[in-house]
Amino acid sequence: MQVPKLNQAGPLRSFFSKFEAHLDQENYFQFFSNRKKAGCDTYLRTDIYPAEKMADVILEEYGVRNKLKGNVIVGLPDPTWNVPIFFFQLGGNEKQKIAMLDISPTLPDVDYKPLIPVYEKYRSLLGIQPCKLDWVNRISSPYLLQCEYGELDTELFGEAMYEYLCIWLEHFYLPGRKLEDESQIAQATNAIREFKLILHDNDPAYGIFEKAWGKPVADAFYYIETRTHPSLPMPGVH
Numbered sequence: 342m343q344v345p346k347l348n349q350a351g352p353l354r355s356f357f358s359k360f361e362a363h364l365d366q367e368n369y370f371q372f373f374s375n376r377k378k379a380g381c382d383t384y385l386r387t388d389i390y391p392a393e394k395m396a397d398v399i400l401e402e403y404g405v406r407n408k409l410k411g412n413v414i415v416g417l418p419d420p421t422w423n424v425p426i427f428f429f430q431l432g433g434n435e436k437q438k439i440a441m442l443d444i445s446p447t448l449p450d451v452d453y454k455p456l457i458p459v460y461e462k463y464r465s466l467l468g469i470q471p472c473k474l475d476w477v478n479r480i481s482s483p484y485l486l487q488c489e490y491g492e493l494d495t496e497l498f499g500e501a502m503y504e505y506l507c508i509w510l511e512h513f514y515l516p517g518r519k520l521e522d523e524s525q526i527a528q529a530t531n532a533i534r535e536f537k538l539i540l541h542d543n544d545p546a547y548g549i550f551e552k553a554w555g556k557p558v559a560d561a562f563y564y565i566e567t568r569t570h571p572s573l574p575m576p577g578v579h
Contacts, residue, residue, distance in 0.1 A: 352414070355499060355506070359503070359506050359507060360506070360510065363392045364392050364398060365390055368391060369390045370388070370389040374561075381406040382407060383550070386401065387399065387562070388400045389566070396420075397569050398416050398417075399415040399417070400414055409432060411430065412429075414428070414429040414430075416428070416509070417537070420447065420520075420533050422520060423447075423517055423520055423529070425482075426536055427444060427505075428441060428445055436492070438495065439490055441487045442485070442487070443487075444456060445482055446532065449528075451482070453484055456505070460486065463501040467494060467501070469486050476542075480540060530570075537573055547562075
């Protein structure tokens with residue numbers, strides 16, 4: 342059997358260059374599905390790794406009918422650690438991009454001082470405007486860099502991702518400590534569940550993939566992304 346190689350292309354290369362040593366590459370999920378119709382592909386390639394202090398590190402490449410394509414990186418912490426969420430998305434077409442980059446808090450006492458100069462630098466260089474999407478603001482820090490279907494210097498945004506990743510690694514992940522207070526663990530658990538729930542409720546991916554692949558395959562994609570604690574119910578299950 343020929344197994345797909347690990348995906349380390351595009352923006353994922355920058356992530357691997359900093360975080361590869363922390364990923365458990367002997368214990369991971371791979372998911373790939375594609376529907377080719379009228380010469381157009383609708384595909385998703387996902388690699389999901391565990392890591393110390395992390396529940397899931399999700400690395401994705403997707404394409405929709407040869408019109409949209411992109412990458413997603415989500416670092417979801419184990420809620421018993423005081424590590425914030427790392428989140429990156431960059432996609433769209435040649436003229437319009439959708440992009441998000443953030444270190445999202447799971448506890449209220451995150452010290453963002455190391456991030457602020459980098460945020461201000463790229464906010465200015467990229468001409469970032471305040472986000473108008475309520476659901477995005479609900480799961481983001483004040484230092485979100487984002488583009489809502491507009492023009493974007495993607496090379497510069499990739500540089501911003503690398504600098505955010507370096508700060509997340511040095512100031513949050515590596516010094517991350519185990520939580521002992523049950524109320525803090527509950528707070529982090531709720532924040533991670535809320536992040537996953539709001540993100541998936543507002544992401545059109547499931548509907549696009551259900552139409553392209555059928556519900557059982559779309560459910561499989563949803564399950565592997567949301568199965569770890571705090572897990573989400575499957576779509577349509579309350």
